[in-house]
Amino acid sequence: MNAAILGTGSWASAFGRHLAHKWDRVVLWGIVSEQVDVINTTGTNPDYLGDLLLPPNLRATLEIDEALTGADAVFVVVPSQAVREVSRKAAQSVALSAGVPFICLAKGLELGTLARLSEVVAQEVAGSTVGNAADGGEHPVAVLLGPSHAEEVAQEMPTAVVLAGQPGYDWKVWQEAVAGPFFRVYTNDDLIGVEISSAFKNVIAVAVGIADGIGTGDNTRGTLMTRGLAELSRIGTALGGRPETFFGLAGVGDMITTCISRHSRNRNFGEAVGRGEHDPQEILDGSIQVVEGAVMTQAGLKLGEKYGLELPITKQVHDVLYSGKPPRQALRELMAREPRAEHD
Ligand SMILES: NC(=O)c1ccc[n+]([C@@H]2O[C@H](COP(=O)([O-])OP(=O)(O)OC[C@H]3O[C@@H](n4cnc5c(N)ncnc54)[C@H](O)[C@@H]3O)[C@@H](O)[C@H]2O)c1
Numbered sequence: 613m614n615a616a617i618l619g620t621g622s623w624a625s626a627f628g629r630h631l632a633h634k635w636d637r638v639v640l641w642g643i644v645s646e647q648v649d650v651i652n653t654t655g656t657n658p659d660y661l662g663d664l665l666l667p668p669n670l671r672a673t674l675e676i677d678e679a680l681t682g683a684d685a686v687f688v689v690v691p692s693q694a695v696r697e698v699s700r701k702a703a704q705s706v707a708l709s710a711g712v713p714f715i716c717l718a719k720g721l722e723l724g725t726l727a728r729l730s731e732v733v734a735q736e737v738a739g740s741t742v743g744n745a746a747d748g749g750e751h752p753v754a755v756l757l758g759p760s761h762a763e764e765v766a767q768e769m770p771t772a773v774v775l776a777g778q779p780g781y782d783w784k785v786w787q788e789a790v791a792g793p794f795f796r797v798y799t800n801d802d803l804i805g806v807e808i809s810s811a812f813k814n815v816i817a818v819a820v821g822i823a824d825g826i827g828t829g830d831n832t833r834g835t836l837m838t839r840g841l842a843e844l845s846r847i848g849t850a851l852g853g854r855p856e857t858f859f860g861l862a863g864v865g866d867m868i869t870t871c872i873s874r875h876s877r878n879r880n881f882g883e884a885v886g887r888g889e890h891d892p893q894e895i896l897d898g899s900i901q902v903v904e905g906a907v908m909t910q911a912g913l914k915l916g917e918k919y920g921l922e923l924p925i926t927k928q929v930h931d932v933l934y935s936g937k938p939p940r941q942a943l944r945e946l947m948a949r950e951p952r953a954e955h956d
Contacts (some may be wrong), residue, residue, distance in 0.1 A: 613789060615639070616679040618698045619689035620647045620672055622660040622901060623717060626762035627689060630795055632667040640672040641679035648672040659900060661766050677707040685713050685786065687756075688733060690721025691902035692811075695729050699736035703751075713752045713786060715775075719810040720780060720904045721911045726918075728807040730755050734778065748918045750768045752781040755792065755803065757810040758861040759869035761876070765795065772796040774862050778808040798861065805857025808848035810866060812926075814905030815912055816840030817870040817878035819929050822939050824879070825886020832943075834923060837871050847912065850919040878905035885939060905931055924949060 613635040620642030632638040642648050644690045651657050651672040655665050673679050680686065680702060690698050695718050702708060712722045714737055717810045727735070730753050737751040754777030766770050773789070775797050777783040783799055791797040800806050816836060823832045844867070845858045857863055870876045884895045896903055912926040928942035 613684045614682045615685055616641060616683035617687045617689055618656060618679070618702060620644065620651065620657065620921075621689070622762035623760075624687075624689035625651070625657040625661050625666065626766035626842060627687065628670050629661075629664075629666050629766055630768075630792055631687075631790065632670040634789075634792055635684075636669065638667075638670040639679040639683070640670070641676050642672055642674065645682075647761070648674050654685070661693075664766050665955040668773050676701050677705050680705050680707040680709075683709070683712060683807060685715060685789070686751075688718060688729075690718060692718045692729060692904055693907065696722060696732045696736060699733045705712055705738045712750065712946060713754065713781075715754045715756050715776075715777075715786065715790075718904075719757060719814060721807075721811050721898030721909055723911055725905060726911060726914060728804065728811075730776075730778070730803055730807060730820060753778050754783055754786065755807055755810075756797070757806055757866070759866045761869065761873060763875045768794045770794050772798065772861055772865075773798045774798050774806055774860065776803045776862075777801045779801065800857060800860065800862070802854045802857040804851055805848050806862040808851055808853050809858055809860075809863035811904070811908050812844040812847055813840070813867040813870055814878045814903075815864070815908050815926050815929055816844070816867060816875055816905075818882035818903075818905040818909070818933075819925050820871040820881020821876075821879035822886035822929065822932060823882075823883075823943060825883040825888070826939055826943060827865075828943070833871065837867055840871075840935075841867060841927050843912075843925055846921045846923065847915055847919075849881060850915070850921060877901050877903055881906065882929075888939065905929075909933060 614637040617624050617640045620640045628638045697801045710745050716733050722732050755777050758769050758773035760773050775787050787797045787799050819836050839855040885892045909930040916923040932942050
């Protein structure tokens with residue numbers, strides 16, 4: 613089996629490393645020539661994974677056609693806001709074989725359209741000149757999401773994720789194909805619930821980080837996670853997700869991992885904001901890695917307005933990041949909200 617992985621960042625490299633243990637060939641496609649060169653010449657990706665060795669059957673290229681030639685599956689592993697552009701490039705490549713599935717590993721929504729990323733990929737690959745319905749070559753689309761820090765997957769620490777795909781296609785084949793001894797894969801037919809959970813747990817991780825930066829304790833962390841889960845469930849249910857999904861790997865599983873982990877850039881970003889040493893935008897500008905939670909606060913607010921949802925944590929995180937509200941004031945306002953029942 614051959615894989616094309618679109619992206620050369622942390623998750624693309626760690627996931628590619630995992631896949632290369634089982635698949636014959638893994639090719640990462642990237643746009644940063646230094647990253648591509650260093651992967652090919654040193655067998656490492658130092659910007660993202662330190663000196664951890666990548667297997668010899670994994671290499672990188674700047675040519676998307678080269679990555680897609682002979683690929684049995686395409687994995688999209690770039691920041692959420694680049695998913696459309698990258699999927700379009702792949703769909704337009706003459707090297708893409710008909711019927712090859714696209715599996716998206718990015719977490720988030722497209723900000724401009726509020727579309728889920730599986731929808732974004734599907735819209736782009738549906739227009740593919742090679743894989744169209746007429747030749748039986750439509751590209752099925754799925755997402756592979758859950759608590760999966762790249763740093764830990766790269767070190768082969770036991771991890772479990774969820775594969776959720778468009779209905780009417782046998783995803784079990786791909787469940788087995790991407791699983792490994794330390795990488796367990798579950799299926800879930802609630803594509804909406806899985807994607808919404810994965811997108812919005814990052815907002816809550818930023819909130820937890822902000823509280824940590826202020827110097828609050830475990831009580832605050834637990835409160836933000838559970839009340840954050842309530843917000844995530846409100847968004848997910850409004851969009852058609854199933855409640856049990858929010859309590860699964862992509863929901864509470866990823867929420868816990870992201871909110872407590874030292875590897876979480878969303879939590880770490882929030883912590884830096886909470887410490888108040890720099891302006892949030894300055895911190896974002898200084899990060900080479902994408903902080904999806906910052907973008908998703910904007911998507912959360914838009915969805916809240918569209919569906920009339922109460923999202924107090926998301927709103928406060930948004931105000932701290934984009935309106936200059938002091939983090940301590942945001943926390944005080946959350947605590948001063950009018951009393952209410954826990955389950956509404
Ligand atoms: N890092 C993790 O542990 C992890 C785990 C699970 C899911 N994810 C998700 O995977 C996605 C990617 O995260 P990451 O950690 O690998 O990010 P990253 O910042 O480490 O790497 C992003 C990669 O995307 C490339 N890229 C950016 N814009 C591009 C464009 N327009 N065209 C082509 N390539 C482009 C960059 O060059 C880089 O190779 C995010 O949505 C993230 O939430 C990350």
